[in-house]
Amino acid sequence: MRIGLLCAAAAVSLCALVGTPAAAQVHERTIRWGHLNNTDHPISFGVKKFAEVLAAKSGGKLKIREFPASQLGNEMQQQSAVRGGTQEILSASTTSLASVVKDLGLFDFPFIVSTFEQAEALAQGAFGKAMLETLPEKELIGLGYWGLGFRNATNSSRPIAKVEDFSGLKLRVIPNPVYLETFKALKANPVPMAFGELYTALENKTVDGQENPYSVILSNKFYEVQKYVSATNHTFTQNVIIVSKKFWDGLSAEEQKMLRDSFAETREYQRDQTKLAADKALGELKAKGMQFNEIAPAEYARMQDATKPVVEKFSAEYDPARVKLFTSELARIRGAK
Structure with missing residues (x-):
């Protein structure tokens, strides 16, 4: 009996030793994730889902703390903080991130x-x-x-x-040369x-109109004016989920994998939330009295042609x-059936 107990104890000790290195690779961390949007926005929904997936993968050790609605500053301030290592994650638009990597402006x-x-x-x-x-x-x-x-007019x-x-x-329009030249x-x-x-400006007729995603048009009550x-679907806005390299380099390989896997498992959910939000917002804009129209394919092609010089x-x-x-990627995508 005593020999059996000793063997069992030895087996437990061996399992603990085997498990220790893997467990040691994941530390208790609170990861600050900032973005510009309100908590009812698809970006916020994506952050929450990411946090849920990451917590499950890490046994609750890796925690995401969301800072929505520009709580950590404007986008340029948060970019600087992420690059400097004082903020861990930011959902950054390609428009603003082009100031760091110019070619993202494409x-x-x-x-x-x-x-x-x-x-x-x-x-x-390949381009992305x-x-x-x-x-x-x-x-x-x-x-x-x-x-x-998409942004719409x-x-x-x-x-x-x-x-x-x-x-x-x-x-x-956004104070951006491409947007100015486009219109x-x-x-x-x-x-x-x-x-x-x-x-x-819309209320006072200083300008006749503007362009933004449906969700922004709705949440800012532009339907009133x-x-x-x-x-028009003239531009599709992408966010890049960026992580501080200084923070990243301090993570174990296992922790890095958990972050990458959590993103991969969350991407489709966030994409679907963006689509749902656009459809819902458009429906609400119609219900509030806005007159909506699609663009015929031939007319959309004419708009493309008009902006080719830009x-x-x-x-x-x-x-x-x-x-x-x-x-070449655009040619491939447009030619895909």
Whole structure:
């Protein structure tokens, strides 16, 4: 009996020793994840799902603490904090992250993709992967992309169903050269303006309209001061989930794998939430009285043609090899059935 007990004790001790190295690879950590969106936004839904998956994988040791609604500062401030190692994770738009990796700005070119599926194929394909590979030299690790959805135009004058309908409309745009040139090419009158000033400008007719995802149009109550919403789908906005390299390098291989696997298991959920939110927001905008119209494929093609000179002009400012990869990926995606 005593021999049996000793053997059992030895077996337990051996199991504990075998288990110790693996257990030691995962430490108690609280990981701060900042973003600009409210807690009812698909980005926040994605963060919560990621936190749930990561907690399950790590036995509760790796905890995500979400800081929504710019609680950790604006996007540029949070980028600086992540690069410096004082913040662990940020959901960063390609628009702002292009200040760190310029070629990410190619994602913001007008009319390059026309469906969610095309947008995802671009991000998940060779070009998207190549962009992630440039981040470590900038003190960042990219887990991957979360789509924010298409931007669409609203205004108080008329439906936008063809290129000519843009003519003369004063549209507030992001203070970004590509956006300014895009709407100039469409014969609109683009007005760069801080987002915080937009509602009042629409209300006072300082501008006729603006462009944003449906969810933003709804949450900011632009339906109160805008009559028409048109599915122009002119730009698809991507977020890159970036991790501080300084933080990342302090993680064990097992912890790094848990973060990457949690992202992989969360990506489709977040994508579906983005689609659902867009559909729901559009339905609510209609219910609140906005007049909605689709764009016929032939007219969408005309809008693409009108903005091709913008794409060509700004392409010359990027790495030629990256532009070639970007262009070949677009051709592949558009040709896929």
